[in-house]
Amino acid sequence: MRFVKGHGTGNDFVIVPDPDGDLDLTPELVRALCDRRTGVGADGVLRMVLAAAEPRAAEPLARPGAARWFMDYRNADGSLAEMCGNGLRVFGRYLVDAGYERPGLIPVLTRAGVRGADVPAEGEVTVEMGPPSVGSPDAVAVTVAGRAFRATQVSMGNPHAVCFADGLSPADLAALDLTRPPDVPSDVFPDGVNVEIVIGAPDAVAMRVYERGVGETLSCGTGACAVAVASATRAGRGPGVAVPVAVPGGLLTVLWDDDQVRLRGPAVLVSDGLLRPDWLAAARRGSEPALAAGSF
Numbered sequence: 310m311r312f313v314k315g316h317g318t319g320n321d322f323v324i325v326p327d328p329d330g331d332l333d334l335t336p337e338l339v340r341a342l343c344d345r346r347t348g349v350g351a352d353g354v355l356r357m358v359l360a361a362a363e364p365r366a367a368e369p370l371a372r373p374g375a376a377r378w379f380m381d382y383r384n385a386d387g388s389l390a391e392m393c394g395n396g397l398r399v400f401g402r403y404l405v406d407a408g409y410e411r412p413g414l415i416p417v418l419t420r421a422g423v424r425g426a427d428v429p430a431e432g433e434v435t436v437e438m439g440p441p442s443v444g445s446p447d448a449v450a451v452t453v454a455g456r457a458f459r460a461t462q463v464s465m466g467n468p469h470a471v472c473f474a475d476g477l478s479p480a481d482l483a484a485l486d487l488t489r490p491p492d493v494p495s496d497v498f499p500d501g502v503n504v505e506i507v508i509g510a511p512d513a514v515a516m517r518v519y520e521r522g523v524g525e526t527l528s529c530g531t532g533a534c535a536v537a538v539a540s541a542t543r544a545g546r547g548p549g550v551a552v553p554v555a556v557p558g559g560l561l562t563v564l565w566d567d568d569q570v571r572l573r574g575p576a577v578l579v580s581d582g583l584l585r586p587d588w589l590a591a592a593r594r595g596s597e598p599a600l601a602a603g604s605f
């Protein structure tokens with residue numbers, strides 16, 4: 310089984326080309342692939358499959374026929390997510406660099422609907438992230454690293470809680486301990502949520518993120534879009550803004566237009582590899598990582 314490793318501002322992925330949809334990508338296999346000690350290591354998996362080979366993914370979505378490819382995104386814990394902004398840039402870069410598509414605007418089916426990836430022959434990739442849905446500013450109580458914040462609820466196809474940490478310096482933001490999951494109200498976020506902590510606004514922001522199904526990551530594309538939109542809304546601005554968003558892994562640009570949000574940033578392919586059959590068989594059985602409790 311072939312794989313490619315890639316990243317977008319340090320949010321890293323194992324890309325699994327599976328055009329005909331032959332692969333049974335179980336949660337156990339996803340967890341084994343993403344394991345940073347006993348697998349390839351990543352924040353998530355991007356399975357690349359022809360949309361026609363995956364009719365069930367398209368069922369609830371409008372215009373599935375518009376997209377040739379389905380981006381089957383999985384979080385490192387094996388869970389499904391509706392969308393992944395950094396992943397879509399990397400997915401688009403792979404489609405072009407591997408010769409599946411020509412440079413240009415490529416429609417891709419995701420669980421949030423069809424999204425476009427504008428991939429030049431080289432350089433940064435811009436993805437169409439769809440329209441945002443923003444709740445009332447600062448309406449939700451959230452606790453992160455033992456500190457109480459007010460969060461704005463934003464959907465970019467997947468759920469976000471954006472916390473403006475007005476009193477925090479850049480050093481304070483960097484020092485927050487994000488090793489434990491934030492405490493969020495489960496009635497507001499029944500399916501879990503990605504939590505962003507933000508300083509600086511509304512023209513330029515810096516953020517850290519604790520991702521649902523992963524933990525802290527160096528970047529989150531849907532999160533950067535949620536932050537830019539929440540930040541503009543909080544400042545009484547509407548669409549028509551361009552916001553640079555600094556994440557621990559680099560810099561993203563979010564453009565909020567009348568119809569939708571666009572996300573621009575790097576998309577880097579790092580390596581190609583082959584999974585060994587014996588490792589794959591063990592991963593499928595769920596017996597990776599090899600150092601399971603009680604084995605020594």
Ligand SMILES: N[C@@H](CCC[C@H](N)C(=O)O)C(=O)O
Nearest residue numbers: 390393394395467529530531
């Ligand atoms: N890192 C991603 C978001 C991945 C999905 C997220 N963890 C979720 O469960 O919603 C991005 O770049 O958008």
